[in-house]
Amino acid sequence: MQAEPRPKKLLDQVRDAVRLKHYSYRTEQTYVQWIRRFILFHNKRHPQEMGVPEIEAFLTHLAVQEHVAASTQNQALSALLFLYRHVLQLPLDERIDAIRAKSSRKLPTVLTSEEVRAVIQHMSGVHRLIVQLLYGSGLRLREAMQLRIKDLDFPQSQIVVRDAKGQESRLTMLPNSVQMPLKEHLQQVKHTHQQDLNLGYGAVTLPFALARKYPNANRQWVWQFVFPASTRCKDPRSGAIVRFHLHESGLQKAVKRAVRQAGIQKRVGCHTFRHSFATHLLENGYDIRTIQELLGHKDVKTTMIYTHVLNRGGRGVRSPLDR
Template structure:
């Protein structure tokens, strides 16, 4: 008896996993494709095309007033659907109304403000934020660090398969080396307890678990910042200890900012912005900062030079 055909969204998930996209990307793409189908009264995407895509994207921009990045994410999901699942790639550019891209300057803390926030943090959350600020990492990059990515001898961190599927090397603050070593001792004890309980495996990217069958239990592949409990992998169903969840760190930063009395909009990414700005203030050249941040285009890094010029670009107010 022939197996029933797979549902469309299951086909989408399968195509995403073949391309080794992250689980977060998988969830967001499925979400936007489902929204697209419901917007057009549950019509099958194969029956729709360029006009329906333009209508949906224009609705997001005009009626829902989403940010440009949100609209672009929806567009990417639909292009993926038609190109890799339905085999109907679009050759012509879409003529949808585009959300206006905002040009905002990122929030940057002074060094004193950074230290004040860190002072209000404790435990593993404090160490996570110290790594984000000290090395200029994105939150997901910090939480996905593996033991093998910390090079204490060279005082560097290797960020692997990050945004854009590329890797880079950034600095490891000397003042965090001993603290990280102590932290890893506790993580290793936890890993040993997991192994004794019949667990101890960790998610490996790019099907490395098939290429190296026992690598998922090796110490070097464990997360530097493991979660507090075991959980079931949503893709494989295997019970594992994943890394810390982003929301816990984000909540801790919000509370610490309030406790420090800082009246700025601060999130975890603020520490990466502050890292870059403070390096430029200390005289490091823009290309060095670009390399440490992993920006493909120096224009992206240039935003921090604009941050340095805030305050009327050095103009003295006549009121002063």
């Protein structure tokens, strides 16, 4: 008599539910991490035995003892709500009334055009190319890394940013000045891809369920990453040997090094170039709605923050000392 299969562990059920919703692998990792921390915080009690009071205690602990940022606390709350709604099928009817982490409103760091050029001049190779796209197209770091060949439209000088933040797509510009070096880079990428195919590899991960719908698409040129990793690795979800895109950490280190070499005394990260993109467009007279669409912001209020960091002093007011 065949034994009944053992029920899946809770965290494996979470992974299955996340994949069913077509969330990214990064979201999957984040949710699993927060749910694990929640269980350990309550001495390994099963979440089915717990509810709103235990969630409130955990979120309050994050704010009071661990002093996490408001966005971090919200991330933990989202993971726990997902667990109860989509995995345990136990909707939480009561209001979650935890002590909330204090949210801070920080103005983004913005570089001048001269500072952007100085940083780029101290970079080379593929990292220089990516930074040019972050600034020239207003891409988020993750969006640039996940670009595929089919997303680049050279004839119309535009980039299709697919499944960006909030699972929405948008169009942005492909700067003319970067098109030639980008085409030369793609020739090298195509050569590497052909070598992979000759060795029996050449696959990439595909979004959602496209791998099942189009079994051979993962080896086609148009689906390859624009900025592929230097080595092949195992896909953590399917177990297949694939070539992922470059890891963000390499670019982050290259940017820090270039900023230091350029002698810029500002706290600069990869996202700074996106902030600078938006601010410089405003300075050049483009309207806020156009910039909102290029950035992919749902609410124009998010875009409005760049009106406060224009290079005109505090809130654009002229100092009486300068009369």
